[in-house]
Amino acid sequence: MSKRKLGRGVAVAGYGMSKFGVLPGLDCRDMFVDAFKDLVNSVDKGLDPKDVEANYVGCCGAWNWEAQAGIAKWCTDWANLVPIPSTTIDNACASASVAIRNGIIGIASGLYDVVLAGGVEKMTTLPTEGTTLVLATGADKTWECYAGYTFPGLYATMATAHMNEYGTTPEDLMAVAIKNHNNGAINPVAQMPNTITQIMEQRQARAREKGKPVPGWVTEMDFLHDDQYNPMVAWPLRLFDCCPITDGAACVLLVAEDIAKNFTDTPIYVTGTGQASGRALHSRDTLTSIPASQIAAKQAYEMAGVGPADIKIAEVHDCFTIAEVMAISDLGFFKPGKDAATAAAEGKTARDGIKPINTSGGLKCKGHPVGASGAGMIGEVFHQMRGEAGARQVPNMDVNLAMTHNVGAHGTTVVVQIYERR
Amino acid sequence: MSDMPFTATSFDKLCGEKKLMATRCKDCGKVELPPRPICTGCNSQNIEWTELNGKGKIVSFTVIGVGPWTMISEGYDRNNPYCSGIVEVEEGPRISTQIMGVDVANPENIKVGTPVTADFVERGSFSLVPEVANVRKTYLVFKAS
Numbered sequence: 138m139s140k141r142k143l144g145r146g147v148a149v150a151g152y153g154m155s156k157f158g159v160l161p162g163l164d165c166r167d168m169f170v171d172a173f174k175d176l177v178n179s180v181d182k183g184l185d186p187k188d189v190e191a192n193y194v195g196c197c198g199a200w201n202w203e204a205q206a207g208i209a210k211w212c213t214d215w216a217n218l219v220p221i222p223s224t225t226i227d228n229a230c231a232s233a234s235v236a237i238r239n240g241i242i243g244i245a246s247g248l249y250d251v252v253l254a255g256g257v258e259k260m261t262t263l264p265t266e267g268t269t270l271v272l273a274t275g276a277d278k279t280w281e282c283y284a285g286y287t288f289p290g291l292y293a294t295m296a297t298a299h300m301n302e303y304g305t306t307p308e309d310l311m312a313v314a315i316k317n318h319n320n321g322a323i324n325p326v327a328q329m330p331n332t333i334t335q336i337m338e339q340r341q342a343r344a345r346e347k348g349k350p351v352p353g354w355v356t357e358m359d360f361l362h363d364d365q366y367n368p369m370v371a372w373p374l375r376l377f378d379c380c381p382i383t384d385g386a387a388c389v390l391l392v393a394e395d396i397a398k399n400f401t402d403t404p405i406y407v408t409g410t411g412q413a414s415g416r417a418l419h420s421r422d423t424l425t426s427i428p429a430s431q432i433a434a435k436q437a438y439e440m441a442g443v444g445p446a447d448i449k450i451a452e453v454h455d456c457f458t459i460a461e462v463m464a465i466s467d468l469g470f471f472k473p474g475k476d477a478a479t480a481a482a483e484g485k486t487a488r489d490g491i492k493p494i495n496t497s498g499g500l501k502c503k504g505h506p507v508g509a510s511g512a513g514m515i516g517e518v519f520h521q522m523r524g525e526a527g528a529r530q531v532p533n534m535d536v537n538l539a540m541t542h543n544v545g546a547h548g549t550t551v552v553v554q555i556y557e558r559r
Numbered sequence: 560m561s562d563m564p565f566t567a568t569s570f571d572k573l574c575g576e577k578k579l580m581a582t583r584c585k586d587c588g589k590v591e592l593p594p595r596p597i598c599t600g601c602n603s604q605n606i607e608w609t610e611l612n613g614k615g616k617i618v619s620f621t622v623i624g625v626g627p628w629t630m631i632s633e634g635y636d637r638n639n640p641y642c643s644g645i646v647e648v649e650e651g652p653r654i655s656t657q658i659m660g661v662d663v664a665n666p667e668n669i670k671v672g673t674p675v676t677a678d679f680v681e682r683g684s685f686s687l688v689p690e691v692a693n694v695r696k697t698y699l700v701f702k703a704s
C-alpha cells in the first residue's frame with residue numbers, strides 16, 4: 138500500500154469538556170453543551186459558532202442508557218448549531234476518535250474548513266447489571282456475550298494469556314493503576330483525583346469514624362491485595378484494574394491548517410491518523426496484543442513520517458490495566474512481554490520517565506465516558522503540547538510530538554493519531 | 560442440513576439437536592467455528608457444514624462474578640462465579656465458551672491447555688428486552704474432561 142497523506146493539513150485549535158463523573162440530572166445534550174461552551178472559551182482568538190460547518194459526535198449507548206437514538210442531532214440543536222450536518226458515530230469506546238477522524242477527513246477532503254467533533258456518554262442511569270449488559274454489547278453479542286463474557290471478562294482473558302505467555306504478574310498490573318492514580322491525583326478534571334495512598338487513608342479514616350476495625354495496610358500494594366477493598370471483578374482483574382463508570386462529554390475544534398492561526402498562535406497539527414478493525418477475541422491469532430492497534434499505529438507513523446522513539450508522550454487506552462500494557466508494546470514504545478509489563482513498576486511510563494504514558498491519569502482516573510473518551514485523550518495532549526498542563530506538565534521535555542490511542546471494545550476498532558506542535 | 564444458511568440461528572438450531580457443527584471451505588478446506596458464510600482463508604463462498612468431534616483444549620480464561628442477565632438468571636453471582644474462556648477445538652478453530660467442571664473458587668488452579676469436551680445447556684437469550692431474554696435456547700459449552 139502506498140503511504141497515504143491527508144489531502145490538506147488539519148489542526149486542533151480548541152478543546153472543551155464537561156465534568157467527568159456521576160452527573161445526575163444531566164442528559165447527553167446537556168453535557169455536550171457544557172463541553173461546547175468550554176471549547177468556545179478555549180479558542181485563544183475566539184470562535185464564532187456560525188463558522189462551524191459540521192458536527193461529528195461519538196456515542197456508544199444513548200439509545201439504551203438514555204433511550205435516545207441519533208444523539209448528534211440533539212447535541213447540534215442544543216449547541217444552537219442547527220442546521221449544520223450532524224453525524225452520530227458508534228464504534229464502542231473508540232466512538233469519539235472515529236468521529237474526530239471523520240472530521241479530519243472532512244476538512245482534508247476540502248469540504249469543510251471548521252468542524253466540531255467529539256463524543257458524549259451517559260452511563261450512570263442503569264443499575265450495575267444493566268450497565269454490564271450494555272457495555273458487553275460492545276463485544277460480539279452473538280459469539281462472545283453468548284459465552285457469558287462481560288467486558289472486564291474479555292480483557293481478563295487477555296491478562297490470563299499475558300501471564301501465561303510472559304510471566305506477567307498481578308503486581309505488574311497494579312503498578313499501572315498506581316502510576317495512573319499518581320497522575321490523576323493532580324488532574325483537576327479527573328473523576329478519581331486521588332492517589333491510591335489517599336484512597337487508603339480515606340478508607341481507614343472512615344473505618345475509624347464508624348468504630349470499625351481499621352485496615353492495617355502499610356503500602357499501596359497491601360491495599361490492592363485486599364480482597365474486600367479491591368475485589369475480583371473478572372479473575373485476574375480486580376476493581377482497581379478497571380476504569381470507573383462515567384458520565385461526560387468532550388469535543389475538539391478542528392480547522393484547516395491554512396486558517397489555524399486565525400484561531401490560535403499555538404495550534405497542534407494532526408500529522409498522522411490510522412484506523413483499523415479487529416475480529417472477536419477467539420478469531421485472532423494472538424491474545425497478548427491487539428492487532429488492530431499495531432495496524433492503526435503503522436498507518437499513523439507512516440503518514441506522520443515518524444517512529445515510536447520520536448513520540449514524546451501518549452495517551453493510550455487503559456480501560457483495564459492490562460490494556461495499557463498491551464498498548465505500549467503494540468505502539469512500539471516497549472517490547473512485548475516483560476518489558477511492557479514492568480514499564481510502570483520501573484517508572485519508565487511515569488511523568489518523569491523515559492516515555493510518559495497517560496499523564497492525565499488515563500481512563501482509570503480521568504474517567505471513561507465511553508463515547509467521549511477519545512476526545513478527552515486529545516485534550517490532555519493539547520494541553521501538554523501547549524505547556525498548559527499545570528502540575529501534570531511533563532518535566533524536562535519539549536512535548537512537540539504526541540500520540541493518542543483509542544480502542545473500541547476489546548480491539549475491534551482502534552484509532553491512533555499523531556500530533557505535532559510547530 | 561445442507562440447505563441451512565451459515566448463520567448463528569442455524570448453529571443454535573443444530574445445538575438444539577446436540578450437534579456441534581462448524582463450516583468448512585470446499586476450496587481450501589479451512590474449518591471455521593463460529594460458522595461463517597465466507598472463508599477467512601481464501602474468500603471462497605463455496606461453504607459446507609461439517610460436524611466436529613467435540614474435543615478441544617483451554618487457550619485462555621477468566622472467572623466472572625457479575626455476568627450478563629443470561630448468567631445471572633442461571634444463578635451465577637459473586638458467590639457462585641463461572642468460568643468463560645476460549646477453547647481451541649481439535650479441528651483447529653477457536654470459540655468463546657463457558658467452561659464447566661473447573662475450580663472456579665481457585666482460578667489459579669485452572670490451567671491453560673486443559674482438555675475439554677463439548678456439551679449443551681439451555682438458558683435464556685442475550686437481550687435487553689425481558690420478553691426476548693426469557694426465550695430459552697440451547698448453548699454450546701465445554702466441560703473439563
Ligand SMILES: [Zn+2]
Binds near residue numbers: 585588
Ligand atoms: Zn477457503
